[in-house]
Amino acid sequence: MATGRTHRPATRSRGIPEATVARLPLYLRALTALSERSVPTVSSEELAAAAGVNSAKLRKDFSYLGSYGTRGVGYDVEYLVYQISRELGLTQDWPVVIVGIGNLGAALANYGGFASRGFRVAALIDADPAMAGKPVAGIPVQHTDELEKIIDDNGVSIGVIATPAGAAQQVCERLVAAGVTSILNFAPTVLSVPDGVDVRKVDLSIELQILAFHEQRKAGEEAANEAAAVPLAPKESGKGPDGDVPAVMPA
Amino acid sequence: MATGRTHRPATRSRGIPEATVARLPLYLRALTALSERSVPTVSSEELAAAAGVNSAKLRKDFSYLGSYGTRGVGYDVEYLVYQISRELGLTQDWPVVIVGIGNLGAALANYGGFASRGFRVAALIDADPAMAGKPVAGIPVQHTDELEKIIDDNGVSIGVIATPAGAAQQVCERLVAAGVTSILNFAPTVLSVPDGVDVRKVDLSIELQILAFHEQRKAGEEAANEAAAVPLAPKESGKGPDGDVPAVMPA
DNA sequence: TTGTGTGAAACCGTTCACAGCA
DNA sequence: TGCTGTGAACGGTTTCACACAA
Numbered sequence: 001m002a003t004g005r006t007h008r009p010a011t012r013s014r015g016i017p018e019a020t021v022a023r024l025p026l027y028l029r030a031l032t033a034l035s036e037r038s039v040p041t042v043s044s045e046e047l048a049a050a051a052g053v054n055s056a057k058l059r060k061d062f063s064y065l066g067s068y069g070t071r072g073v074g075y076d077v078e079y080l081v082y083q084i085s086r087e088l089g090l091t092q093d094w095p096v097v098i099v100g101i102g103n104l105g106a107a108l109a110n111y112g113g114f115a116s117r118g119f120r121v122a123a124l125i126d127a128d129p130a131m132a133g134k135p136v137a138g139i140p141v142q143h144t145d146e147l148e149k150i151i152d153d154n155g156v157s158i159g160v161i162a163t164p165a166g167a168a169q170q171v172c173e174r175l176v177a178a179g180v181t182s183i184l185n186f187a188p189t190v191l192s193v194p195d196g197v198d199v200r201k202v203d204l205s206i207e208l209q210i211l212a213f214h215e216q217r218k219a220g221e222e223a224a225n226e227a228a229a230v231p232l233a234p235k236e237s238g239k240g241p242d243g244d245v246p247a248v249m250p251a
Numbered sequence: 252m253a254t255g256r257t258h259r260p261a262t263r264s265r266g267i268p269e270a271t272v273a274r275l276p277l278y279l280r281a282l283t284a285l286s287e288r289s290v291p292t293v294s295s296e297e298l299a300a301a302a303g304v305n306s307a308k309l310r311k312d313f314s315y316l317g318s319y320g321t322r323g324v325g326y327d328v329e330y331l332v333y334q335i336s337r338e339l340g341l342t343q344d345w346p347v348v349i350v351g352i353g354n355l356g357a358a359l360a361n362y363g364g365f366a367s368r369g370f371r372v373a374a375l376i377d378a379d380p381a382m383a384g385k386p387v388a389g390i391p392v393q394h395t396d397e398l399e400k401i402i403d404d405n406g407v408s409i410g411v412i413a414t415p416a417g418a419a420q421q422v423c424e425r426l427v428a429a430g431v432t433s434i435l436n437f438a439p440t441v442l443s444v445p446d447g448v449d450v451r452k453v454d455l456s457i458e459l460q461i462l463a464f465h466e467q468r469k470a471g472e473e474a475a476n477e478a479a480a481v482p483l484a485p486k487e488s489g490k491g492p493d494g495d496v497p498a499v500m501p502a
Numbered sequence: 503t504t505g506t507g508t509g510a511a512a513c514c515g516t517t518c519a520c521a522g523c524a
Numbered sequence: 525t526g527c528t529g530t531g532a533a534c535g536g537t538t539t540c541a542c543a544c545a546a
Contacts (some may be wrong), residue, residue: 019515025460029439043527051443055527056517063529071523071528088460089467091315096459103361107354113439113456118463157466158459181469182462186282188301188364197464200458204435205364206349207451208409209276209339211433212369216340216450218432248305270537294505306505307539314507322506322545 016087018177019059026051027058028084034077043074077185095122097180099171101131101141101161108162122154127167144171144225151178158182165189271312277302278309279335285328285435294325309390346373346405350422350430351414352382353393355437360388360414373405377419395422402429410435 011157028048035043044062048055062068062075068083069075085091092156096114098105104239109124124136127144134141142150150156159180161168175183176197185191185201195197280445281301285293295313299306313319313326319334319403320326335370336342347365349356349408352375360375375392392399401407412419419438425449426434432459436442436452 017515021464022457022461024464025454025457026441028460030441052443054517056519057515059528060516060530067529069528072526074527087464089463090345090460092467094459094463094466103354103358109360109454109535110354111455114459116458117456119456119459131501152287158462182466184458184462190281190301196469198462202453202455202458203276204359204362204453205368205370206273207368207453208365208434209279209347209368210273210342211409211435211449212271212340212345213275213338213449215433216343218447221446236412247514255526268536294503306538307541308505311508318507320506323504324546387518491536 016064018066021088023051023057023061024054024088026053026086027061028081028090031077031084035081039077041074041076044154047075079167089230091120092118094119094158095156096120096158096160096179097123097125097154097156097175098162098169099125099144099147099175100161100187101126101136102164105160105162106136108160108180108186109139119158122156123150125150128164142239144174144201147171147174148178150174151175151180156180158184160184160186161191162186258478262473267315271315272339274304274308274312275335275339276301277304278476279332279339281342282328282332286332287405290328292321292325292327294318341369343369345370345409347371347409348374348376348398348401348405348426349411350376350398350411350426351412351418351438352377352387353413354414356411356413357387357435359411360390373407374401376401378414390432398422398425399429402426402431407431409435409438411435412442413437421460435498437479 017020045060048058063177096119100210124139124141126141131141161171163171165187168189172191182198191199197199262451295306297310346348347370375390377392378395385392387427413483414422415422416438419440423442433449442450
């Protein structure tokens with residue numbers, strides 16, 4: 001940094017906790033909104049509220065990046081936007097390919113927030129020959145045969161898999177073999193990848209199931225049909241919500 | 252349970268750790284696949300591999316549900332499928348509404364895995380009057396005006412928000428006011444909800460940014476242009492990836 | 503002998519509370 | 525005085541390692 005004498009990097013760069021990394025985009029979004037409203041500075045309290053976290057967590061998170069911020073005042077919005085962007089690697093261009101241009105793939109290609117923040121859809125790839133050449137979100141779909149060439153020509157290191165579950169592992173292997181080292185997986189499958197390749201998954205079905213779990217608990221508590229404090233009660237009698245155990249039983 | 256004498260519930264039901272709950276759908280998926288292949292039993296090792304976790308974690312997770320499983324043998328697949336389904340609340344029907352039928356909303360409506368596992372798309376809702384009546388995934392889109400009535404008539408407690416960011420908070424408030432207590436949010440905004448309402452968010456842009464962070468780190472390590480072990484080196488000179496700090500600087 | 507179930511230890515993330523700087 | 529930056533306490537999660545049941 002040219003003029004950054006007052007800001008010593010301290011714990012610089014090595015070992016930002018994963019939980020913190022996952023929140024940086026949240027802070028960045030809140031800061032960008034403030035920046036657009038030309039707000040010059042924010043306190044940890046205000047920014048935390050905008051990002052939906054508590055202020056202690058936010059301050060701790062920022063402390064891993066260095067001592068940006070002025071005691072008694074707060075944080076300089078523009079400066080923080082830059083620092084977080086740089087930390088996340090958003091000051092560079094990330095070409096991305098989307099494989100599997102069904103409903104979801106098309107939605108992703110059209111998603112605006114995708115193209116903002118440094119990500120650029122370099123290509124859309126689908127296995128269906130009938131799709132080839134058809135433009136989606138202004139980008140012509142290319143056939144899977146071209147996958148390796150596309151990755152190579154565009155220097156793609158991030159791939160998005162939006163194929164059916166059955167095709168995902170195979171697509172993943174081709175992406176990795178072609179040089180992709182980060183994968184965002186929308187297919188409902190566990191992907192096996194070699195060391196050094198990052199996979200993040202987004203799974204609608206799993207999210208819904210987690211919600212259902214909590215929803216069921218709420219319903220159960222609400223109608224407190226089981227006596228409130230029964231730590232070790234027998235309650236052996238058949239009391240399933242909708243029948244009993246299925247045909248097959250364990251030994 | 253009728254014949255479940257051998258399986259004492261132990262820690263039953265109260266307080267399954269959140270991290271465990273989040274993995275149950277993963278186990279369920281792996282078990283369902285085994286079930287379809289008529290595999291009668293699995294060891295923790297095998298199932299863990301299929302679910303992409305390690306076996307110690309899996310056993311610990313299952314221990315919160317009770318002592319299903321036979322020492323020296325493994326777990327009965329069908330029985331576990333049932334127990335996890337019940338724990339997650341998937342033995343009952345969950346009507347779901349999707350609000351915002353753009354590219355993403357349509358993709359969600361068409362997503363098959365959605366409709367499986369107990370979730371049923373009760374209605375599609377959009378603010379655009381031109382969409383009203385148009386069928387998406389075989390379900391006619393209804394106008395936002397009908398939102399409260401739809402929630403009420405169908406006893407909906409889970410809502411999916413796939414609107415633009417600007418509309419999300421307002422839609423959220425209407426859903427909550429109408430009785431929805433679990434929300435899956437695809438809009439890139441922080442939603443404010445009253446206590447007792449669960450929100451889970453899915454954010455493509457955030458996932459990509461997290462990948463970019465790690466990707467950048469890999470690139471930095473690979474080309475180890477900064478001398479390997481320099482814990483407290485000055486390195487003050489301008490060395491930004493693409494220029495230096497922006498115009499606005501902190502005090 | 504095999505593989506589950508689980509205390510105990512190690513690890514990570516969050517919250518507290520306050521010293522210290524502008 | 526106000527708000528950041530951070531050590532220390534806390535709580536949750538993962539891993540270890542082994543007793544114990546089939």
